[in-house]
Amino acid sequence: MKSIIVNNLTKTYGKAKEKVLAVDDVSFDVNPGEIFGLIGPDGSGKTSIFRMLTTVLLPNSGSASIEGFDMIKDYKEIRKILGYMPGRFSLYQDLTIEENLEFFASVFNTTIAENYDLIKDIYIQIEPLKDRRAGKLSGGMKQKLALCCALIHKPKVLFLDEPTTGVDPVSRKEFWEMLQRLKKQGITIVVATPYMDEAALCDRIALIQNGKILSIETPATISNSYPDLLFEVKAGRTANVLRALEKFDQKKNVYAYGEFVHLSLEKNENFNTTTVIEYLKKEGFENIEINPIKASIEDSFIRLLSNH
Numbered sequence: 258m259k260s261i262i263v264n265n266l267t268k269t270y271g272k273a274k275e276k277v278l279a280v281d282d283v284s285f286d287v288n289p290g291e292i293f294g295l296i297g298p299d300g301s302g303k304t305s306i307f308r309m310l311t312t313v314l315l316p317n318s319g320s321a322s323i324e325g326f327d328m329i330k331d332y333k334e335i336r337k338i339l340g341y342m343p344g345r346f347s348l349y350q351d352l353t354i355e356e357n358l359e360f361f362a363s364v365f366n367t368t369i370a371e372n373y374d375l376i377k378d379i380y381i382q383i384e385p386l387k388d389r390r391a392g393k394l395s396g397g398m399k400q401k402l403a404l405c406c407a408l409i410h411k412p413k414v415l416f417l418d419e420p421t422t423g424v425d426p427v428s429r430k431e432f433w434e435m436l437q438r439l440k441k442q443g444i445t446i447v448v449a450t451p452y453m454d455e456a457a458l459c460d461r462i463a464l465i466q467n468g469k470i471l472s473i474e475t476p477a478t479i480s481n482s483y484p485d486l487l488f489e490v491k492a493g494r495t496a497n498v499l500r501a502l503e504k505f506d507q508k509k510n511v512y513a514y515g516e517f518v519h520l521s522l523e524k525n526e527n528f529n530t531t532t533v534i535e536y537l538k539k540e541g542f543e544n545i546e547i548n549p550i551k552a553s554i555e556d557s558f559i560r561l562l563s564n565h
């Protein structure tokens with residue numbers, strides 16, 4: 258049985274002229290114990306999908322089930338089996354770490370002691386500060402506490418909305434290690450993130466833009482099925498290289514990527530990088546570096562977006 262099944266969910270906000278189509282006919286399913294990523298830029302509809310699946314927002318149309326329970330009819334059952342970590346921290350800033358956790362446990366008629374095993378790995382990292390108010394914690398600490406609060410009733414399914422936004426790189430890494438451990442315990446995890454490097458850590462990812470899912474694949478399939486030729490190019494100031502390659506007539510996509518410019522071209526057995534080098538030389542560039550590269554998830558995403 259699938260853990261989550263989503264069929265043709267649609268959500269609009271506002272009326273008439275001001276109507277916003279936030280979620281546009283979205284369908285996907287998630288296997289038990291899978292880490293499923295919803296990857297997309299701000300405003301692409303991730304939070305709206307999460308709010309519907311966590312039964313706090315009604316769709317205009319479509320349906321979904323979580324662990325066999327219908328999102329609308331069985332919302333009370335669903336609330337018992339899901340953990341939700343919303344994008345903005347949901348903690349009570351004036352309560353201490355321990356009081357926050359006790360509060361969330363009491364809402365679900367449980368105690369910290371009863372489910373301590375599940376949160377232990379995470380909680381021991383913040384336990385020394387258990388008398389500190391949540392409002393006085395660092396981003397990484399808040400995030401760990403929020404995850405403990407979302408887990409305290411032993412959910413079968415965990416929804417994490419941009420859990421690492423505003424969190425330092427070390428805490429981000431630790432956070433993803435924790436998710437891998439939770440997965441091993443059989444918890445199904447749906448995570449929304451704008452970070453492409455985190456996408457690679459999911460089992461499967463749905464790329465979303467303007468409320469529409471563009472593709473659902475494993476990270477490896479997304480990178481391996483990139484159909485074009487792709488090069489990284491460096492030749493002095495990125496902005497200048499970018500401007501020059503925009504005018505290169507064989508180009509498909511050109512964009513800045515860290516210190517490089519990425520250039521994609523239609524696959525062509527006879528293509529030789531000297532064509533690009535000669536072109537850039539003619540445009541006045543020197544010290545030109547060009548290397549063929551394997552597409553990252555971000556490259557694949559950019560390609561998909563440019564086709565829509």
Ligand SMILES: Nc1ncnc2c1ncn2[C@@H]1O[C@H](COP(=O)(O)OP(=O)(O)OP(=O)(O)O)[C@@H](O)[C@H]1O
Nearest residue numbers: 270271277279297298299300301302303304305306
């Ligand atoms: N309550 C609301 N009323 C009107 N428009 C809304 C409302 N909530 C979201 N929207 C709009 O719906 C679209 C999708 O927003 P949503 O928050 O679901 O996306 P998101 O991918 O989670 O982005 P973010 O990370 O910025 O929250 C956006 O255009 C947003 O402005």
